[in-house]
């Protein structure tokens with residue numbers, strides 16, 4: 333641990349580690365400083381020159397991303413002179429930038445737009461008729477589209493493939509106004525984390541083929557959640573919107589920073605798993621495959637529980653929230669049922685890698701283990717009540733509480749998916765995390781806890 | 790088509806490895822060797838360099854695209870680099886350029902080639918042609934084309 337010292341920024345005193353990066357302090361203390369190329373996950377590159385600040389005793393402005401904090405440092409982040417410098421740099425940046433904002437998917441979450449509103453707002457002094465032309469629709473692969481004209485050459489995307497995934501697909505080729513981001517001729521951006529470059533890109537140069545043109549970002553509501561793709565439990569934002577007269581729809585997952593779990597990133601498979609929450613969902617209550625009334629189905633369920641006393645097996649999906657699993661443990665006790673959560677089915681060694689992905693593809697298997705639930709396959713089954721476990725079981729009668737449509741069964745109850753419910757998960761490293769309720773459906777399926785209340789009453 | 794460095798070049802590369810602190814530093818000499826071997830730098834050659842040096846193909850490709858003297862396509866016409874800087878200009882590079890216009894060559898304007906004393910000067914591949922006159926240009930091209 334380095335020694336803590338005082339430094340002064342804009343005549344206020346802050347505590348900071350001696351020798352740490354000045355820009356980290358500015359970001360942490362929410363002191364406004366524009367920057368393109370610096371990113372906390374990628375470190376300093378010093379190529380964009382946007383992060384200039386004035387430092388007492390230094391003749392010229394310095395870049396904050398490459399300045400180490402020293403004792404007695406005095407920094408000015410918003411003097412008249414420094415704002416002028418930023419305007420000038422921005423003006424250079426904008427010489428060849430296309431006026432695409434109305435059709436650009438990044439508009440609304442674009443650093444260049446924001447900085448222009450903060451430091452630009454100038455009429456251009458450049459009278460060139462023809463801006464430099466580059467390719468506008470380059471399919472880099474892995475769902476990533478590149479618009480070379482919008483690129484500010486910050487090299488965040490290339491540094492991601494160099495330093496984070498070590499796959500080296502992207503590079504800045506050529507020089508001067510011919511410089512552009514590219515893959516090798518005939519080769520693609522191809523790694524399981526590729527779509528993170530879309531989040532890293534500060535402008536609209538890299539956009540997601542999956543998300544672009546589906547929704548303007550300022551319409552989106554954002555909720556905190558946790559990916560259910562595997563036991564890592566990467567933290568995510570769920571971006572969703574309920575348009576007038578329509579249902580609440582998820583448009584994308586984005587990584588949410590959590591240094592203890594996933595850092596800044598998520599894998600592409602997890603990112604795209606939001607689709608699964610909106611496809612093939614079970615919506616109605618079924619009795620012998622026929623739609624039925626809730627009270628009729630509940631009566632049938634109560635009768636079955638009564639008839640099969642002592643011969644009931646409850647199966648629990650290891651992706652359910654801890655709150656739900658605990659409720660099911662109590663429920664099993666109250667009807668003297670045995671509880672199982674077969675975990676073998678979730679194992680997928682092919683999925684595992686040494687970045688984030690875990691071979692355990694169940695978000696909450698740790699809780700199953702912590703609660704000492706039997707994780708083997710049940711053998712003798714008379715009545716099986718399955719709470720969303722992916723397996724089907726040999727049984728006299730099977731009842732399903734399920735998010736998604738599945739095979740023929742005596743009774744089927746639809747349940748809310750994790751995005752439509754709030755709760756907790758414990759990841760494979762025993763870190764407990766919280767999911768907010770994100771999506772509010774027009775006709776929401778009850779949660780498991782709600783169903784259990786109905787069964788009891 | 791695969792690219793393989795000649796035995797001679799491989800020996801050179803091994804010798805150079807001892808001279809530089811990092812394999813990246815060998816990128817430029819390797820690109821030159823590849824260009825001399827094939828007349829241009831193919832993607833296969835870039836892969837071969839990346840393998841020889843143990844660095845990513847993209848690292849080599851970035852360097853190759855940065856310098857205008859590396860050709861990434863087969864060169865159909867002869868590349869003639871004509872100096873257009875002061876001494877050559879005063880000594881008649883305009884006439885040389887004008888004269889070349891009607892020839893089946895690719896004209897590249899360059900800055901001072903560092904041979905002002907023998908202006909006007911042009912460079913074809915690795916050879917300087919000095920004290921040029923239109924007649925001299927004709928003779929040189931006759932030889933080369």
Ligand code: SF4
Pocket residue numbers: 429430431432433434436437438439440442443444445482535536537
């Ligand atoms: S990248 Fe930003 S500034 Fe450029 S067109 Fe898109 S929204 Fe506008």
Ligand code: SF4
Pocket residue numbers: 482483484485486487488489490513532533534535537538
């Ligand atoms: S594509 Fe985006 S992230 Fe990559 S260099 Fe350009 S602006 Fe930066």
Ligand code: FES
Pocket residue numbers: 366367368369370377378379380381382383395396397398
């Ligand atoms: S953020 Fe400092 S130079 Fe780009």
Ligand code: FES
Pocket residue numbers: 872873874875876877878900901902903904905908909910
């Ligand atoms: S000016 Fe032509 S060689 Fe120097």
